[in-house]
Amino acid sequence: MDVYPVFPESLAAIAAGIGKAEEFFEEAKRRGFSPSICSYTRCGLGISWCQKSAFGPIPEPDIFITDVSVCCLHVTWWAYLEDHFQKPTYYMDMPATDDPWDADYIAYYEDQIRGMVKFVEENTSAKFELDRLKQAVHYSDQAGLYWRKILELRKRRPSPVSFRSLAGEILPLVTALGDKDCAEFYQALYEIYRDQARQGSCPAKGGERYRLIWNGIPIWHHLHVITYFEEKGANFVWEPYTALSWGNKTPSGRLDPEEPFRSLALKYTNVLTNMPLEKRFRYFDEAIKEYRVDGLVMFSNRSCRPQSIGQDEVVELVREAHDLPVLIFEGDQADPEGFNMAEAKNRIDGFIEILEARKQ
Amino acid sequence: MVIEEFRHAFERRHDLCISMKREGKGIIGCFYGAVPKEVIHAAGLIPIQLLEDRTERFEEHSGLLPFLCGMSKNVTGQIYLGKYSYLDGIVVGTVCDTNRHVFDIWVYRKVAPFLRLLRTPAKAGKEALEFYAKDLRKLASELGRISGVEANGERLRQSVELFNENRALIEEFQGKRESLGINAQEGIFVVASSLILPVEKHSQLMKALLSEMRPTQPSEEDKPRVYISALNFNMALDLVSLVETYGGKVAGFDLHQSARYASEPIPLDDEDPFLCVAKGYIRRVPIPGVYDFEKRAEALKTEMERTKARGIIFLSQLYCDAYAMEHAILMEKMSRSGIPYLKLEAEDSPGSLEQLNVRVQSFIESLS
Numbered sequence: 001m002d003v004y005p006v007f008p009e010s011l012a013a014i015a016a017g018i019g020k021a022e023e024f025f026e027e028a029k030r031r032g033f034s035p036s037i038c039s040y041t042r043c044g045l046g047i048s049w050c051q052k053s054a055f056g057p058i059p060e061p062d063i064f065i066t067d068v069s070v071c072c073l074h075v076t077w078w079a080y081l082e083d084h085f086q087k088p089t090y091y092m093d094m095p096a097t098d099d100p101w102d103a104d105y106i107a108y109y110e111d112q113i114r115g116m117v118k119f120v121e122e123n124t125s126a127k128f129e130l131d132r133l134k135q136a137v138h139y140s141d142q143a144g145l146y147w148r149k150i151l152e153l154r155k156r157r158p159s160p161v162s163f164r165s166l167a168g169e170i171l172p173l174v175t176a177l178g179d180k181d182c183a184e185f186y187q188a189l190y191e192i193y194r195d196q197a198r199q200g201s202c203p204a205k206g207g208e209r210y211r212l213i214w215n216g217i218p219i220w221h222h223l224h225v226i227t228y229f230e231e232k233g234a235n236f237v238w239e240p241y242t243a244l245s246w247g248n249k250t251p252s253g254r255l256d257p258e259e260p261f262r263s264l265a266l267k268y269t270n271v272l273t274n275m276p277l278e279k280r281f282r283y284f285d286e287a288i289k290e291y292r293v294d295g296l297v298m299f300s301n302r303s304c305r306p307q308s309i310g311q312d313e314v315v316e317l318v319r320e321a322h323d324l325p326v327l328i329f330e331g332d333q334a335d336p337e338g339f340n341m342a343e344a345k346n347r348i349d350g351f352i353e354i355l356e357a358r359k360q
Numbered sequence: 361m362v363i364e365e366f367r368h369a370f371e372r373r374h375d376l377c378i379s380m381k382r383e384g385k386g387i388i389g390c391f392y393g394a395v396p397k398e399v400i401h402a403a404g405l406i407p408i409q410l411l412e413d414r415t416e417r418f419e420e421h422s423g424l425l426p427f428l429c430g431m432s433k434n435v436t437g438q439i440y441l442g443k444y445s446y447l448d449g450i451v452v453g454t455v456c457d458t459n460r461h462v463f464d465i466w467v468y469r470k471v472a473p474f475l476r477l478l479r480t481p482a483k484a485g486k487e488a489l490e491f492y493a494k495d496l497r498k499l500a501s502e503l504g505r506i507s508g509v510e511a512n513g514e515r516l517r518q519s520v521e522l523f524n525e526n527r528a529l530i531e532e533f534q535g536k537r538e539s540l541g542i543n544a545q546e547g548i549f550v551v552a553s554s555l556i557l558p559v560e561k562h563s564q565l566m567k568a569l570l571s572e573m574r575p576t577q578p579s580e581e582d583k584p585r586v587y588i589s590a591l592n593f594n595m596a597l598d599l600v601s602l603v604e605t606y607g608g609k610v611a612g613f614d615l616h617q618s619a620r621y622a623s624e625p626i627p628l629d630d631e632d633p634f635l636c637v638a639k640g641y642i643r644r645v646p647i648p649g650v651y652d653f654e655k656r657a658e659a660l661k662t663e664m665e666r667t668k669a670r671g672i673i674f675l676s677q678l679y680c681d682a683y684a685m686e687h688a689i690l691m692e693k694m695s696r697s698g699i700p701y702l703k704l705e706a707e708d709s710p711g712s713l714e715q716l717n718v719r720v721q722s723f724i725e726s727l728s
Contacts, residue, residue, distance in 0.1 A: 032691050034676075034684035034705060036427075041685070068482045072457045075482055076649025076685045083653045083689070093488060095479040096454040098464070105479070108491045115485075273461070277468045302427040305681070309425065309461035313468050 001117070001126040006061060007175050008044035011053040015043060016220035016334035017168075020054035025335060038303040039335035041077045048081060063087055063123050065116060069094035069271050071306050090119040092268075100274045101251075110265035134257040136178030137264065141255035144248030146186035147173055153193050154237045155291055158202035159211070160193050163236035164226040165203070167218040173246045202235060209233035210355045211292055213284065215240055215314075216299030216307055219329070221336040225344055229297075232352045236297075238287040240280075244272045273306040280310070281317040288322050295355050300330045325358065327351040362569045363542060367549040369565075370593075373411070373556040377446050380406060380558070386448045386507050389472070391435070391463070393620045394453030394480055394645050396637050399500050401519040401559065404509030405448065409555035409620065410435045412708055413443065414594045424462065429680040430708045431592060432458045439471050448506050449474025451499070455619045455647050456682035474506060482650050484642045492638040500634070516633040520640075522559050524625045529566035530554060530616050531623070537612075538667070541576035544588075544600045544610035551616045552593045584727035585611040587669035589660060589690070591618050592677050595706060598713040599675055599720075606717070608724040611667035617659060619647045648686035656686075657693040664699070670727045671700035673720070678707050700727060 015021035016039070024046025025039070031049070033042050047053055051060065064087050066078035075091065082089035092112045097105055117128045147170075154161050169189060176182040202208045212229065214236045219225055226236065248254055249270040255263040272280060287293065298315060301308050315326050327347060331339045369376060377387055386405040390397060397407035412430075418437030419430055438444055450472045454460040460477070467475050479495045481488035500511035509515075530551060537547045550569070554562045586608050590596040593615065600610045617623050626640030646656055664672060672694060676683040687703055694701045702723040706712040 032688045032703060034681075034688065036679050036681045036684045036705070037688075038681060072454060072460065072649060073681060073685065076682065079649045079653060080685070080689050084692075091482055093481050093483045095481045095491070096460050096477055097479050098467070098477050104491065104494065108481075108487060111487050115487075277464050300425060302425075305428065305457040306461055309428065309458065310464045310468070312423065312425075313465055 001120055001124075001128055001132070003063075003120055003124060003126050005065075005175065006058055008047050009040045010171065010175050011047050011058070012040045012043035012334055013220050014171075015047070015054040016336070017223060018054055019221065021046075021221070021334060024050065035335070035337070038071075038073050039332050040303065041073055043334050044077065045080070048085070061085075061087060063120065064089040065092065065119075066090075067092040067094060067268070069268065070273065071304070088119070088123045090116050092116060094269060094271075097274050098276050100269045100271055106262075106265050106269050109269050110261050113261050113264055113268075130260075133260045137255050137260040138257040139180050139183040140177040141248060141257065141263075142183035143173060143177055143186045144246075144253075144255065146183070146190040147247040148253060149190045150186070150193050151238075151243055153190075153197050156197050157211075157292065158200065158204065158208035159235055159237045160196035160199075160201050160203075161237075162203035162226070162230060163214055163218070163239060163242070164223050164230070166239075166242050167220075167223060167226070170242060170246060203230045204233050204235040205231045206233050208235045209359070210294045210352070211235055211237045213238050213287060213291075213293050213296045214299065215284075215296065215311065216301050217241060217304055217333040219299065219331055219339070220334050222339055222341060222344070225329075225341070225348070228345055228348055232348065234352065234355070237291045237293065240272055240283065243287070244283060273310075277310050277313050278317070281314050281321075284314060284318055285321055288318070288324065293324065294358070295324050295351070296326045297351075298326060298328045299333075300328055301333050302330070303332050303334065325351065325354045362565060362572050363546050363550075365565055366553040366569075367546065369553045369557050370549050373408070374443055374446075376557070377406075377408060381446045387446060388474075388503070388506075389444055389447045389450040391450060391452040391459055392455045393618070393622045394455055394641065394647060395451045395478060396453075396496060396622075396641050397559075398516060398519040398523050398626070398637055399496050399511060399634075400451065400503060401522065402516040403500055403503035403511035404507040405503055406558050407451075408557075410438075410444065410450070411552070411555060412592055412594055413438055414708060414710070416441075417709075418443075424465075427679050428458050428462075429456075430677050431680070432462045434708065436462055436465070439466070440469075444472075447472050449476065449503075451476045451478060453478045453480055456680070458681075474502070476502065481642055484639070488642060489635060489638045492642060493632065493634040496634045496637055513633045516637065517628055520626050520628055520633060520636065522563070526554060526559050526563045526566070527623055527625050529563055529570070530621075532570060533566060534612070534616060535666070536570070536573075536575075539575045540570075540573040542573065544613060545597055548593060548596055548600070548613060548615060551621065554616075555621065581609075583607055583609040584671070584724050585609050585667065585669045586724070586727065587611055587660070587664045587667060587672045588613040588675060589618075589672060589687070590615065590675040591620060591680070591683055592675075592708050594708050595675055595677065595713060598710070599673065599704075602713060602717060602720045603673070603724065606721040606724045608727070611669040612663050614660060614663060617646060617663075619645060648682040653686075653689050653693070657690055657697075660690065660694075661697065661699065671702065671723065673723065674701060674703045675713075676703075676705050678705050680705075 028042035
């Protein structure tokens with residue numbers, strides 16, 4: 001509809017990733033927003049108040065649109081934005097559920113998507129064209145398809161893909177779906193990784209000795225934690241963040257441009273943290289077998305309660321089924337306060353020793 | 361005296377529930393005020409809210425992450441230690457991510473025979489109301505299988521009327537509390553006990569209280585009057601003590617207008633009572649982010665005006681992100697209106713709030 005989105009949450013992650021989030025956190029602190037609050041929210045609000053990102057000014061928005069699916073704090077954050085900045089706001093309503101595949105639930109969300117279209121038309125000069133949506137869904141599907149192909153390459157031994165690289169390469173999948181450029185980007189990226197796979201290249205130094213799962217959002221402010229694992233011969237081969245949170249999250253793994261609203265509803269209602277813990281474990285169970293995993297790293301993220309609550313129980317299930325070693329990191333996704341890289345390295349070293357001992 | 365019965369009921373709530381179970385009554389635990397207790401009542405079951413308990417360090421038995429709010433940890437610890445073993449089930453209505461997702465752990469650990477997450481929309485449009493009404497009908501049917509009682513439309517209407525009556529009695533009480541000579545702490549027990557007593561019993565006590573008490577002579581003292589916005593009952597009681605220690609007076613509190621208690625009456629203005637309940641709850645329980653912030657702020661200002669409070673203290677539990685967010689937003693609004701405020705974050709433990717005594721003292725003095 002030629003309405004260009006700006007994503008404060010993604011800008012918050014990027015700001016944290018390049019070490020330029022401090023001024024936004026300080027602004028939130030100055031305004032009385034407690035550190036108990038998710039760091040994406042605090043940093044994203046900081047970006048909104050300051051009307052700039054880590055790269056410079058951002059344009060004043062005309063409308064606000066948010067989802068209600070992944071966490072309650074999204075709603076509160078955007079309700080605040082609506083109240084503070086007095087802009088028309090649309091909430092993509094997705095009630096709490098532990099059964100996201102329920103037909104009524106998906107139908108309700110499909111209504112929300114149609115409602116969003118009306119909202120945009122009523123609040124901007126944009127006009128909806130079905131053919132353009134079909135085209136956007138086609139390109140989104142293509143992007144998701146190639147993303148999935150990239151993830152499939154990681155089943156190879158060695159996997160050619162670095163989780164650290166993916167953490168950045170995922171950005172268009174989050175912010176630019178529907179564009180032809182985005183689809184072409186992922187096709188090109190897949191071809192690069194496919195060629196690297198054929199050459200046997202791998203980000204793990206000295207060769208891939210250990211294959212790991214990372215659970216949780218990346219630690220944006222210290223992505224070199226991942227690099228440190230790689231320096232020790234460990235390679236992350238699967239993450240719920242890359243495999244289950246973005247792209248074509250539909251039962252078929254594809255989006256159907258001929259049924260765009262339904263496809264998008266099937267995709268966006270499929271939220272991992274809305275599933276019962278046993279169902280979440282099944283994804284880990286399959287991944288451990290298919291990706292031939294040696295160990296798990298669980299990021300206990302104080303900003304993301306939906307992802308962190310239940311992690312211990314999933315670890316319990318993993319240990320019962322697979323007897324794999326698990327390393328748990330505590331910290332925050334975007335706020336570096338309290339994170340100590342030296343301590344993290346010590347813990348990683350200890351974990352590597354365990355992995356090595358199991359290989360002997 | 362009737363007033364003492366409210367505290368008594370609150371403090372003996374588990375014993376009372378066990379007695380009711382022995383009488384053959386079914387009891388459903390509600391995890392916060394977003395759960396429509398009317399539907400539970402219509403199914404012939406007694407809704408009681410899961411409440412924080414300070415008689416032991418239940419948090420330590422929860423197995424939950426250290427950075428989660430103490431209330432969820434406390435409730436989970438109580439469940440694991442069998443304090444709620446009398447429950448026939450638990451229904452969760454989402455107020456925050458923690459209360460939503462501890463549900464997943466409770467399901468995994470099978471902590472109750474019936475566990476249900478409500479699919480409460482964040483919007484109140486036609487589709488949302490129909491969606492929610494359908495979920496409530498489904499809930500009623502599920503509860504009916506537990507109780508053997510069909511929660512039909514007529515029964516639901518009657519339940520709504522009973523709870524509306526209770527709401528009106530609490531509202532009347534709050535309006536008259538001080539003039540009846542009832543202090544803030546006793547007032548908190550009146551509200552808190554509404555969450556754990558059968559509605560009929562609580563309303564009966566309320567009526568007895570309102571008819572028994574007589575207006576007292578207004579006090580001449582000119583103590584700085586403070587309004588409290590809090591969610592946790594224990595902490596609210598601690599704060600009342602602290603305010604009074606430093607020469608202030610708690611003019612009012614909003615526990616009855618928070619996410620603990622759905623205080624807005626449900627209009628029975630549709631032939632489908634399930635739709636009435638859906639309308640009565642969606643965006644009408646002050647859940648952070650879902651309830652309009654301006655409306656919430658105005659309600660607090662109205663209360664402050666009514667109770668002649670000079671300032672407001674926002675009290676949230678450590679790691680409670682939902683209320684940390686709401687309070688930051690409300691403080692912004694209070695600041696714009698020139699209303700003095702104080703924000704406190706503490707744990708629910710004796711002495712935790714005491715460590716903030718200097719701040720409370722300074723605030724009280726600033727209102728003098």
